[in-house]
Amino acid sequence: MFFSVKSTFILFTTVTDKVKKLFIFLIVLMASEAVHAQLQIEIISGNPSALPIAIVPFQWEDATPPPINSMDEIISGDLYRSGLFDPMDTADMMERPVDEESIRFGTWRLLKVDYLLIGSVRTPADGQGHELIYQLFDVHTRERLLSQITTVGPGDLRYGAHRVADAIYQTLTGVPGAFATRIAYITATGFGADLRYELVVSDADGFGPQSVVGSPEPLLSPAWSPDGKKLAYVSFEKGNSAIYLQDVATGSRELISGGKGINGAPSFSPDGRKMAMTLSRTGNPEIYIREMATGRLTQLTQHWAIDTEPVWAPDGKYIYFTSDRGGKPQIYRVAPTGGKPERVTLEGDYNARASIAPDGRRIAVAHGRGNEYRIAIWDIETERFTILTPGVLDESPSFAPNGSMVLYATREGTRGVLSAVSADGSVRQRLILSEGDVREPAWSLVIR
Amino acid sequence: MKKVWQLTLAMIIALALTACQTTPEVVPEPTPEPAPEPPTEVVTQAAPDPHDYTDSRNLDNPESMLSKRIIYFDFDKSTVLPEFRGIVSAHAAYAASHSSARVTLEGHADERGTREYNLGLGERRGNAVMALMSAQGAMGSQMVVGSYGEERPTCRVSDEYCWSQNRRVEIVYTAQ
Secondary structure, eight states, X not given: OTTOOOOEEOOSOOOOHHHHHHHOOOOOOOOOSSSOOOEEEEEOOOOTTSEEEEEOOOEEOOSSOOSOSOHHHHHHHHHHHTTSEEEOOGGGOSOOOOSGGGOOHHHHHHTTOSEEEEEEEEOOTTSSSEEEEEEEEETTTOOEEEEEEEEEOTTOHHHHHHHHHHHHXXXXXXXXXXXXXXXXXXXXXXXXXXXXXXXXXXXXXXXXXXXXXEESSOEEEEEEOTTSSEEEEEEOTTSSOEXXXXXXXXXXXXXXXXXXXXXXXXXXXXXXXEEEEEEOTTSSOEEEEEETTTOOEEEOOOOSSOEEEEEXXXXXXXXXXXXXXXXXXXXXXXXXXXXXXXXXXXXXXXXXXXXXXXXXXXXXXEEEETTEEEEEEEETTTTEEEEOOOOSBOEEEEEOTTSSEEEEEEEETTEEEEEEEETTSSOEEEEEESSSEEEEEXXXXXXX | OHHHHHHHHHHHHHHHHHHHSSSTTOOSSOOSSOOOHHHHHHHHHHXXXXXXXXXXXXXXXXXXXXXXXXXXXXXXXXXXXXXXXXXXXXXXXXXXXXXXXXXXXXXXXXXXXXXXXXXXHHHHHHHHHHHHHHHTTOOGGGEEEEEEETSSOSXXXXXXXXXXXXXXXXXXXXXX
C-alpha cells in the first residue's frame, strides 16, 4: 500500500545548552502604527554543525543618535535562522575591532570563529539616510572576502541590516540571501461581532507589520505577484469567496473572480502574466488559468475530485496542485498547457498545499497523519519525505525565495502563530504577533 | 462523533415519542390524578402536526424535524449519514410543497487540513445535501450551495467533539 511511511523525523532535543544560552533572545519591537502588536522572536532549536561567525557590533559614526542599536543582533538573527550559521554572542567577544588593522586574528581563532564581520554606520554626503560600511574576513587565511557600502533611506536601518546579512550569506554559501524580503500573512483578532481579519505585510523576520486590507469577513490565501508589488487574496466580504488583486503600495484593488461557487487559491505564474486559481463554477473545484492581460480563462483540470491549491513550478513547466482523486488529498502536477496529471507525493495519508523550492526539486507540504499535521519536504527525485516540524496542526508552508527556509503556520493552544524552519530542519524560530490568530504566510520572491 | 450520533438518535426517538403525547410537558411517571382533558385537546388542535413537513409553522416547531437545520459529517467525508437523512427529507418535502422557498446550503469543515482543500470539502458536503433534497422533490432553482471551509467554526477547541460540531452543512432559509 502507498500509505506506508518511511519519513525521517528530525528531533529537536539535541540543542546544547551553550547554543541555547547564546541564541535565546527576545526582541521587542516598536509596534507600527498600522498593526498594534508586539512581536517576539525566539529560537527554539539549534544546529551544532553550522558555520561559526562573529558579527561585531557596528560602530556608530552617524550624525544622529542611533534609532536602533542592534544592527549586529539583526544580522546574527538572520544568519542563525537559516540554519547554516552559528553567530557568536557579543557578550563572548573579547574585543570589538573597528578596522582591519585592529583585528587580532589569533584571538578570534582561539574563540573558534571562522568568519568575522566588522562595520560602521555613517551619514552619507547628502545627509539623507545611512551608509553601512562593512567587511567580511576569513579568520584562518586573513583574507578579506567582502568589502561593501550599502546605502539605505532614513528609518531603513533594519532593512540595511538584512541587506548586510544577505551579502554575507551570498559570499559564504554562493546562494543569494533572502533576508531583505517581505512576507504576507493573515491575522484574525477579536471575537463575535468584533472579529476582524487583516492581510498584513512585514519584513521576513516578522518586524514592521503593515495592514494591507482589513475585513469583518474571512480573508485567506495571500499570494504575491512575482514583482512583489501586488497581492492576490480571497475575501468573503460579499458573502461568497472572491479573488481580489491589490497593489500593496497604493491600496488600489480589482476583483479578479467572484462568480458562483468557490473562487480560491490564487497563484501567479513566474512571469506574472497568468494566474492559476480554483473555481467551482461547474459545481466542483477545478483548476483554471487566467490570462491577466485579457482575462481569458482556461480550465486546466476536469475531475469529480477536489482539485485545488495550484502553484507554479519556478521554471513554469508544471502546475502542482492538491487533489483527492486517489481517495485522499495528495500532490499532483500537470503542464500549464494541460494533459494528464501525474501524482507526485507517494507516501502518507494527507499531503496538501505545496510550496515549490526554487530549485524545483523539493516541495514543502502540509503532511497529515491521524490528527497530526506537520510540514514535510518531499524530494521529487529520491521520492522521500523529510519531516521538518513537530506539529500538531502545522500548515501553509512557504519556501524562502532562496530555498534556505520554510515559513509556516502552527498552533499554540488555540492561537495561530508563524514559525520559520531551516530547510534542513535544524533551526526553528517562532514569529508571534501577540494579538490574535496568525496564519497563512506567503514569502515574496523579491528583495524589497 | 459516535456520541453525537447517539445523542441525535436519542433526540429523534424522544421527539417521535413526545409527538404522540397529548401535552409536551408529560412526565413519564405514573401520576395519581388523571390530567384534565379539555384544555389539552384545545392545544393539540391548535398545534401543527410535527410530521406535516408542508406546514411552515413546523419550521419553528422544536417537535418537528423541520426545525432542525444542521447536518453533521465524518472527517474528510461528505456522505449524509443515515441519522440525518430524516432532516434532509423533511426540508426536501417542505421545499417541494413551497415553490417560493429558497435555501442556502452552507458547507463547513473542521480545522484539520488545509484551508483551500476544506473550502472544497465544505462545498462537497453542501452538494451532497442538495443532491439528496433534489432526489426528494426540491427544485434545483430553490437551492444554492455555499462553502466557508474551516473559516466559520461554531466550536474553537482542537478536540474530537469540537471538530464533529464544525463538520456540518447548515440549511439556511433565505425565503420560506
